[in-house]
Each structure stands twice: as C-alpha cells, then as structure tokens.
Amino acid sequence: MLDMIRYSFLTKIKKRDLVFWPLIFPFVLGTAMYFSIGQMEEADFETVRAALVREAEQGNVEGEDSGKEIFPIFLESLEEDSDLILTEEMTGQEAEEALENGEIDGIYYDGTDPSLTVSASGFPQSILQMVLESYMEGKETLEDVAALHPEGFAAAVRSMEDHGDVVEQVSLGGKTTDGTAQLFYALLGMACLYGCFIGYSSAMEIQANLSPLAARRCAGPVHRLSLVVTEILVSFGIHFVNMLLLLAYMKFVLKLEFAGSYVEMLPVVLMGSMIGVTMGMFITSVGKMGEGVKIGIMVGASMALSFCAGLMNPDIKNAVDRSIPLLNRVNPAALISDALYCLNVYDAPERYAQDMMILAGLCVLLTAGTFLIIRRERYVSI
Amino acid sequence: MIKIENLVKRYGVTVALDHFNLEVKEGEIYGLLGPNGSGKTTAINCMLALLKFDRGSIKVMGEEMAPDNYKIKSQIGIVMQDVAVFEELNVWDNIDYFCSLYVKDRKKRRRLVEDAIRFVGLEEYRKAYPKKLSGGLLRRLNIACGIAHRPKFIILDEPTVAVDPQSRNKILEGICELNRQGSTIVYTSHYMEEVEQICTRIAIMDHGRSIAEGTKEELKSMIKTGETVTIEAVILGGNDLAELKELPHVFDIQYEDQKLVVRCTKARHNLIRILKFLQDREIPFGRVFSELPTLNDVFLEITGKQLRD
Numbered sequence: 001m002l003d004m005i006r007y008s009f010l011t012k013i014k015k016r017d018l019v020f021w022p023l024i025f026p027f028v029l030g031t032a033m034y035f036s037i038g039q040m041e042e043a044d045f046e047t048v049r050a051a052l053v054r055e056a057e058q059g060n061v062e063g064e065d066s067g068k069e070i071f072p073i074f075l076e077s078l079e080e081d082s083d084l085i086l087t088e089e090m091t092g093q094e095a096e097e098a099l100e101n102g103e104i105d106g107i108y109y110d111g112t113d114p115s116l117t118v119s120a121s122g123f124p125q126s127i128l129q130m131v132l133e134s135y136m137e138g139k140e141t142l143e144d145v146a147a148l149h150p151e152g153f154a155a156a157v158r159s160m161e162d163h164g165d166v167v168e169q170v171s172l173g174g175k176t177t178d179g180t181a182q183l184f185y186a187l188l189g190m191a192c193l194y195g196c197f198i199g200y201s202s203a204m205e206i207q208a209n210l211s212p213l214a215a216r217r218c219a220g221p222v223h224r225l226s227l228v229v230t231e232i233l234v235s236f237g238i239h240f241v242n243m244l245l246l247l248a249y250m251k252f253v254l255k256l257e258f259a260g261s262y263v264e265m266l267p268v269v270l271m272g273s274m275i276g277v278t279m280g281m282f283i284t285s286v287g288k289m290g291e292g293v294k295i296g297i298m299v300g301a302s303m304a305l306s307f308c309a310g311l312m313n314p315d316i317k318n319a320v321d322r323s324i325p326l327l328n329r330v331n332p333a334a335l336i337s338d339a340l341y342c343l344n345v346y347d348a349p350e351r352y353a354q355d356m357m358i359l360a361g362l363c364v365l366l367t368a369g370t371f372l373i374i375r376r377e378r379y380v381s382i
Numbered sequence: 383m384i385k386i387e388n389l390v391k392r393y394g395v396t397v398a399l400d401h402f403n404l405e406v407k408e409g410e411i412y413g414l415l416g417p418n419g420s421g422k423t424t425a426i427n428c429m430l431a432l433l434k435f436d437r438g439s440i441k442v443m444g445e446e447m448a449p450d451n452y453k454i455k456s457q458i459g460i461v462m463q464d465v466a467v468f469e470e471l472n473v474w475d476n477i478d479y480f481c482s483l484y485v486k487d488r489k490k491r492r493r494l495v496e497d498a499i500r501f502v503g504l505e506e507y508r509k510a511y512p513k514k515l516s517g518g519l520l521r522r523l524n525i526a527c528g529i530a531h532r533p534k535f536i537i538l539d540e541p542t543v544a545v546d547p548q549s550r551n552k553i554l555e556g557i558c559e560l561n562r563q564g565s566t567i568v569y570t571s572h573y574m575e576e577v578e579q580i581c582t583r584i585a586i587m588d589h590g591r592s593i594a595e596g597t598k599e600e601l602k603s604m605i606k607t608g609e610t611v612t613i614e615a616v617i618l619g620g621n622d623l624a625e626l627k628e629l630p631h632v633f634d635i636q637y638e639d640q641k642l643v644v645r646c647t648k649a650r651h652n653l654i655r656i657l658k659f660l661q662d663r664e665i666p667f668g669r670v671f672s673e674l675p676t677l678n679d680v681f682l683e684i685t686g687k688q689l690r691d
Contacts, residue, residue: 003482007471014470208432212466216527219430220483221456224449377449378434381393382427 001226008234011205018198022276023242026191027249033187034254037180048124049104051095052087055111070146071114074135077154085131108132182314184256185340189333190306191246192272195239196298199280202231203370207285209379224377232277232367239273258344265340271359272336278366279332285373288381302333309333335359383408383535383566384429389438391424391590398424399435400590406568406583411561413581414570415677421590422570423463426539429568430460442535456484459533459565463540465524467512473499474508477526484531498530501559503552518549525553529560536560537568542576554580574677586681593684598677605683606633607675608648611656615668616642622663629655 012018052072075087087108090098095107099117105124107117116132118125135142138156145156204210206227208218217227247269250256258265283298308331310317317337320328328334335355342352384406391399399421406412414422427433429440431449440447442454467476477495485491499505502522512520525541538557542550558580561567571577577584578598585595594601608631618626618637626644627635631652634645646652653672660667682688 003479003488007468007475007479007482010475011468011470212462212464213468215427215430215432216460216462216466216480217483218432218449219455219458219460220480221452222483223452377431379432380434382433 001230004222004226004230005234008230009238012198012201012234012238015201018201021197022191022194022239023245026187026194026246030184030187030246030250030254033183034256037183047083048085048127050085050087050128051090051098051104051107053090053092053095053107053109055109069110070142071108071110071135073153074142075108078131084127181258181344182310182317182337182341184250185337186306186309186311186317186333188243188246188269188340189272189309189336190302190311191243192269192336193276193279193302193305193333195235195242195273195276196280196283196302198235198239199277200284200294200298202235203281203284203374206231207374209288209382210284215382224375228371228374232281235277236274239277240270243269243273264343267356268336268339268343268359271356271363272332274363275332275359275366278363278370281370281374282366285370305331305333309337329358330362332359332362383443384568385441386425386429387439389425389428389435389440391428391433391435398590399428402438402590403592404585406566408566409561410583411557411567411569411581413577413584414568414587415572415574415577415584416587417572420587422587423539424590426537426568426570429537430458457534459528459531459536461525461528461536461538461541463543465520467523467527469512472509472511473504473523476512476523477530480527481530494530494532498526501529501556502526517544518546521545521549521553525556534565536565539570540572542571542573578677584677586677586684588685594680601677601680602675605675605680606647607645607679607683609646609652610673610675610679611644611646611653612671612673613642613656613667615640616660616665618642618665622665626656626659629659
C-alpha cells in the first residue's frame with residue numbers, strides 16, 4: 001500500500017496538467033486579480049484636480065484668513081487634511097481650456113453661491129459635486145464660524161469632512177466589508193473545484209475501461225478497494241496541499257488580510273478539496289465519453305459554478321442569490337465562498353454551519369456516487 | 383493451466399466471442415492467431431476477469447477466474463496490446479511499481495526488477511523516461527513490467543505491433559526464454575510468422591470462434607495444399623492453363639499479370655513436373671518459388687480469405 005501511495009503521488013505531481021490547473025492557474029488568477037483590483041482602487045482614489053475661478057468678492061474671514069473668501073478657504077482646508085481634491089486658481093478662460101484638455105475634472109466658480117462646471121460624468125466629477133454639496137449644506141455654519149470664531153474655522157471644516165465616515169460600509173458583525181474579498185473567496189472556491197483535474201487523472205488510472213494502464217493495474221492482485229482508496233487519498237492529499245499553498249500565497253505574498261483566522265478557513269478548504277477531487281472522479285467515471293468531452297464538462301462545470309459564486313463579478317452571486325436562491329445553496333463554489341464570507345465578514349456561525357453541512361452532504365454524495373461507479377470489477381466493454 | 387468453455391461475449395448485437403473454447407496446458411507457448419477483430423483481445427480480457435461475458439466458463443489453474451481471485455491473479459503476468467506504463471516514471475520505477483503489485487518484499491523486488499531489466503536489454507535505460515524510448519524499447523519496457531514478478535502464466539497480447547525487426551527478434555527470443563524458465567505463455571498475434579516461429583500449439587480465430595487448433599504441423603496437415611509453386615514472367619494461353627490443371631496433384635491454378643500460382647497436394651516432384659511442362663512447350667519463364675503451406679494457407683482454405691485481409 002505504501003509503495004502504491006508513493007508511486008501514485010510521484011506520478012501525479014509530475015503531471016503538468018495536474019500542477020497547472022489546480023495549483024498554478026489559481027495562483028496566476030489570484031495575482032492578476034490582486035493587481036487589477038489594486039489598480040482599480042488606486043484609480044478610484046486618485047486626487048481629483050479642479051480649477052477655482054473667482055467671480056466676485058465674498059465675505060471675508062477675519063483674522064489670519066482675512067481677505068480670503070470662505071469657499072476657497074474651505075477647499076484649502078480640505079486639501080490640507082486629505083488628498084481627495086487639488087484646486088488651482090485660474091482665470092475663466094484658462095480653466096475652460098484646462099477642462100477641455102482634460103487637465104482638470106471640473107471648475108469651481110466662486111461667488112455668492114459657488115457653482116461647479118464639469119464636462120463629463122464620472123467618479124471624479126461626483127467627488128467634486130459631493131464637495132460642493134458639503135460646502136453648501138454647511139455654508140451658513142461656516143460663515144458664522146468665520147465671522148465669530150475664525151480660529152475654529154479649520155476645525156469646523158474637518159467636522160464636515162467627518163460626515164464621510166458615516167457612509168463607510170460596516171458589516172453586521174462589525175467587521176469591515178471589502179468588495180474585493182468576495183472575489184478572492186470565489187477564487188478559493190474555484191481552486192477547490194479545480195481538484196477535479198486530479199480526480200480525473202485518478203479515475204483514468206483505476207478504471208480498466210478507460211485506459212490500458214488502468215486495465216493492467218486492475219489485472220493485478222490488488223484489492224479493488226485498496227486501489228480506489230489509495231487514489232482518493234493521494235488525490236485529496238495533493239489538492240489539500242495545493243489549497244494550503246494558495247492560502248499561504250494569499251497571506252504571505254499578496255498580503256491579503258482576511259478578517260477571519262486562516263485556521264478557521266481550513267475546514268472549508270478541506271471539504272472543498274474533497275468535493276473537487278470526487279467531482280472529477282465522478283464525471284470521469286460516468287459514461288464512455290471521450291477524454292476531451294470529459295475535460296470540457298469539468299472545466300465548464302467548474303467555471304459555471306465559480307461564475308455563479310461571483311468569481312467574475314460579486315454582483316453575479318448576489319443576482320443568483322436573489323433570483324434562483326436554491327442554485328447557490330447546492331453550488332459548491334458558492335457554498336465555499338459563502339462559508340468563507342461568513343467567517344470573515346458576516347460573523348454568522350449559523351449560516352456558516354449550514355454551509356458546512358451542505359458541503360459535507362455534497363461531499364458524501366459525490367464520494368458515494370464515485371465509489372459506487374468505480375468499484376466495478378468487470379466491465380461491459382474495454 | 384487454462385480452460386475456456388463455450389465463452390460467449392456480445393457487444394450489443396455484435397458477437398465478439400461465439401462459443402469460444404480453449405485449453406492451454408502447462409509449459410506451452412500457445413498462440414492465438416487471427417485477423418484484427420477476430421476476438422483475441424476480448425478473449426484475453428475475459429481471461430483476466432476484466433470483461434463481463436454472457437455465457438461460458440473460464441478456469442485458470444483449476445479455479446474459476448473471478449475479479450477477486452487474487453491468488454490466481456498473483457500468478458499471472460500481462461503484457462497489454464497497448465503500451466501500459468506511467469509516462470511520469472522512469473524505466474526502473476515503472477517496473478518496480480508493477481512488480482510491487484505482486485511482490486511486497488522490497489529487497490526481493492529490487493533483484494527481480496534488475497533481472498527484468500537485463501532480460502529485456504534495457505540496462506542502459508534504467509533512468510530513462512518512456513517518452514525518450516523508441517517504439518521497440520518501449521515495447522520491451524511494457525514486457526518487463528508484465529514479467530518482472532516471474533509469473534507462472536504470462537499473457538502477451540500482440541507485443542510486437544509496430545516494432546523494428548531487431549527488437550522483434552529480441553522479444554521473441556525473450557518469450558522462448560521465459561517459457562524455458564517454466565512459464566506457460568498465451569501469445570496473441572496476427573503475424574503468422576511469429577506464431578509459427580515460437581508457438582508450440584496454435585488456435586486460429588475468426589469471428590470470435592476457434593476455427594482450427596493444433597501444432598503448426600497438425601494445422602498444415604488439415605488442408606489440401608501441400609506445396610505452392612509460383613512462377614513469374616510467364617506467358618500462357620488458355621489451353622496451357624487447362625493442360626496444366628490436369629497435371630497430377632495440381633488442384634488449383636491462379637494466373638494473373640504473367641504470374642502463375644499453382645497449388646498442389648502433398649506429393650513428390652511437384653515443382654519438377656510443372657517446370658518440365660513449361661520446357662516441353664518451350665514456354666519461357668522468370669523466377670520460380672516453391673513454398674510449403676503456411677498458416678495463411680490454412681486460414682485461406684478454411685475461411686476463404688487471407689489472414690491479412
């Protein structure tokens with residue numbers, strides 16, 4: 001048995017397909033997702049540039065800011081406290097040219113009621129609009145503060161900025177949600193399912209009707225159960241290690257900080273690995289389709305399940321949850337993703353337990369189904 | 383050693399084995415000869431308890447063959463028609479792996495693997511991976527994987543397909559050597575020369591049935607043909623052919639593209655008689671061949687078609 005395990009392990013780790021799809025591909029996809037999402041975030045929070053065009057004399061702030069209008073002071077204070085926006089004073093013509101050339105995203109016209117001109121709609125323009133609205137909402141207060149307590153003007157502006165914190169997303173469990181995290185949970189779900197490639201290879205090598213190699217092994221004096229158990233154990237072991245490596249890569253290389261403990265994530269990954277491997281064995285063992293067809297079914301199934309679990313876009317998972325709730329309750333990729341989300345975001349042990357129970361059920365079903373098929377000892381045709 | 387009685391195997395409406403019978407005695411090299419699709423491999427797979435069959439019985443070493451009869455399975459060595467080795471393991475590991483299915487003792491196994499490597503002449507390729515081996519060497523590895531555990535009973539299913547003549551001779555010599563060492567062998571092939579060369583008894587198969595069985599001499603004596611005379615570059619008229627057919631012991635004449643093939647029953651001086659006939663009529667001719675009957679003639683006479691059709 002030990003020799004069988006040793007050689008089964010050796011043959012599997014030397015197969016390029018079995019290294020690429022269940023291990024390298026999730027690494028590559030994870031890295032690509034990490035960098036593309038990182039760039040998106042950087043783009044989202046790039047400082048928004050705007051021009052400030054003075055139109056008329058406004059009420060002056062007394063004291064150290066004497067001679068300056070309130071809106072420009074508000075903007076100046078905002079720039080000092082954050083890098084959300086950067087304004088530059090220009091003449092009307094300069095500002096219009098800069099806007100036309102795309103050097104700035106909008107023009108603030110300072111007057112009794114400051115206004116904003118933009119040439120497009122988008123995230124930077126929304127920020128400029130939001131800044132103006134903030135000012136307009138607190139305009140009277142700021143004017144009072146400027147008039148009565150000019151030394152507290154900066155503090156008043158800061159307090160207006162603090163309103164922004166109210167809209168920060170906070171989960172039910174008090175853990176901060178991160179939209180990108182869901183993508184990585186779905187990636188882990190997909191990686192688990194990609195264990196099907198290892199399961200495929202195992203089934204090909206123990207079913208006499210699938211390959212001459214398997215026929216030769218089956219003709220030997222080794223108990224069928226030993227052969228099957230060896231293959232399942234080795235395949236599952238290899239894929240679980242694949243998943244541990246992926247988790248370690250996410251933690252130590254990509255520095256992804258999931259809120260939950262990595263140790264708590266292991267049972268989910270363990271179950272997912274088992275489902276991936278047995279799914280591959282099951283698909284390979286059923287019917288006498290060609291190898292290409294079987295691989296196509298496996299890739300298609302894994303990708304479709306991962307898609308529904310939100311791998312390409314987290315909104316897909318939400319849409320599926322809303323329109324066909326049952327689908328993602330039996331979709332192993334969605335269950336893995338959901339269980340990880342429960343651990344890291346929701347802090348909902350009941351839902352986590354429910355996910356794990358369904359995963360365990362799927363695991364038992366697939367393993368039993370696979371075993372029932374591959375335990376056959378004589379075949380109708382070879 | 384093995385006894386198959388009335389074996390019937392159907393694939394849907396196709397009958398692959400039609401009341402097939404076979405008896406192989408200990409110490410024999412038993413040849414199963416037949417064209418592709420005649421049922422040889424199906425019979426082998428049934429013997430190995432890999433295939434379900436519809437009727438009949440298979441006994442190996444006196445016991446009913448079953449998938450869980452591990453005692454019998456441990457005495458059998460199998461060399462598949464297709465090369466069945468791990469691409470990811472080198473020559474030594476491949477042989478060791480298959481040997482480990484039969485022999486648990488690592489020390490003993492190491493010795494057996496080395497013996498098998500020497501036996502098939504792969505000493506220089508111990509660490510080579512199958513991808514790096516030529517077709518002939520790959521076939522030798524395939525054989526080594528099947529015989530390393532020194533089985534009492536070896537089944538070789540067309541082991542020389544697509545093999546160069548040098549490797550083929552090496553393989554055939556090896557099979558004879560295994561037999562000398564005490565193994566009983568079942569050898570399937572559609573190459574009649576190979577079967578004639580090494581097998582002590584032969585069954586000729588067609589359409590899932592054993593149509594003739596015996597030693598090669600017995601098989602040849604079953605048919606009318608005793609000698610086939612072929613004469614090239616000869617121009618004959620209609621009368622010549624008719625007179626030729628009247629010669630003693632001549633029973634069949636074929637004449638096409640100036641090539642004359644005359645089949646005679648077993649008798650003395652058939653060739654001299656035919657040549658004298660041509661000389662007397664001053665008919666010029668080219669090369670002349672005289673052949674004793676082959677297994678192809680046996681197959682031809684029984685089935686009406688060539689073995690290689």
